[in-house]
Amino acid sequence: MRKILFCVVFVLACCVVHAQHAGQYKIAGKIAGMESGRVVMKQKTMEGYNELGTSDIKKGHFEFKGETSEIQSVQLFFDNQRGSLILFLEPGKIQVAVKRDSIYYGKVTGTPTNELWGYFNGEERRLEKVEMECAQAYQKSFETKDREKVRAATKAFTDATKARKVFRKDFLNHSEHKYVAACFYRTSLMQKLQYVELDSLVRSYAGMENNNDVRLISQRRDLMRGVAVGAKIPEINLPDIDGKSFNLSTLKGKWVLLDFWASWCAPCRREGKHVFELYKEYQSKGFEVLGVSIDQNPDAWKKAIKEDQTTWKHVLDQKSEVAKTFGVSSVPRVFLIDPEGIIVAVNLYGQELSDKLRIIFDDL
Known part of the structure; x- marks a missing residue:
């Protein structure tokens, strides 16, 4: 019950702030294990990345300030470190905590969309871990040659897979999660979708044409139109x-x-x-x-x-x-x-x- 109440309050809070898309943001960051260097903020394009700004790391701390007229996902790249950290530019104070050598798993808090993004990814990883553990248990159950254990392990694996899929579907389809959903589709699913699926997705983001993730999904949709079922194959x-x-x-x-x-x-x-x-x-x-x-x-x-x-x-x-x-x-x-x-x-x-x-x- 507590978890349900928390989710309701959390979503209601997000509803209030999501109406305020324009304003000043401040990113206060700390990276463990890296005393100096540089952080570069970039935004994805179809051709690569646009650089939006840089910040020097001083005694493990860095900072960005600016103004945004639309909630936008960006990525932080750190000198000589693999991977990047996704966060959302939106009004308010954004806290970033990362560790050297594990940038991707950094924590971003302080504003509603970043909190939602962190919650979503945390649940995704937790449910994937449960599913993997159930898959391993399912494989081991065959070694016992016990039909009841195999049946129970099969059900546990099936239930875990269903739970993960239901969570993802419900979260991404929630009307107040559109910015997080657009970022997830762009980073994780867009390349796997066909034209019809991309077209439907773009239509669901009516009114968000200025959002970079939606723009990239739209560009991908337009590209896939030329190689969709029913299209004439381009020359090679x-x-x-x-x-x-x-x-x-x-x-x-x-x-x-x-x-x-x-x-x-x-x-x-x-x-x-x-x-x-x-x-x-x-x-x-x-x-x-x-x-x-x-x-x-x-x-x-x-x-x-x-x-x-x-x-x-x-x-x-x-x-x-x-x-x-x-x-x-x-x-x-x-x-x-x-x-x-x-x-x-x-x-x-x-x-x-x-x-x-x-x-x-x-x-x-």
Whole structure:
């Protein structure tokens, strides 16, 4: 009951302050284990980061002051330290406490949105830990060969997974959590969402167009529109394994699986074995695969092709320029293209891909 009352009061307090988006902010920070150096405040863009300001670290302390007209997420980068710390610029005094070598896990308090962000991430980590412990217990239960223990461990794992998903969904969908939710979607989920999902998300943030996280989600949505299901596939012109230029359009008239991958990507290599079996089965019926590698090392790319014995056409996107055009930020990523060059499916793997190809080619 106390926890419920606390959450109600907490949310009500946030409602009052969220109406006051404009004003002065002051960031008072302390970093343990770092007596001097520099802190840089940056904001993410589609091209990289914009630098908003710097602060010298003196005896472990640093400070930023300014004015904001809209609640905005920013990141603090510390000299020679890995990672960064996310916080929100909003009116009021913001306290930052970080430790050298663990910047990402720093604590930000003092203003409503920063408190919400800290609460959300704390609960996410706690629930993920519970889920992981239940998963480990589930694995160990099989060693006992006791059906009751396996059943109980299975239920505990299922309940833990559900609890984490329910918490995330309820929190992100709360009307007073929009700034935190936008930041989380931008930093953790945006790259995994397809055009339709991104479009729906952008629409839910009507009135927040000046928020940088929403702006980035909108830009990602616009990029993904061009490679969404139903869109005509953009042309690709890249060097093949012999260094000769190859155009995707030369495969028009066939069903094509456009496969973005890399030699260092274990899931890519595993899925490649499955695709190879499908390729052998359906190539004679008009199925082709075009592998687009984002490897920076051409030798590693060629070695992987030789080891995996994938006999379809391969091209190298060494600077990931084509990958960016297709919104590919991680691999594997595949696009299924019909004979007219229209995208009919995205990210089909394993049995889903097998089922889709069977439906296509059984009708031919």
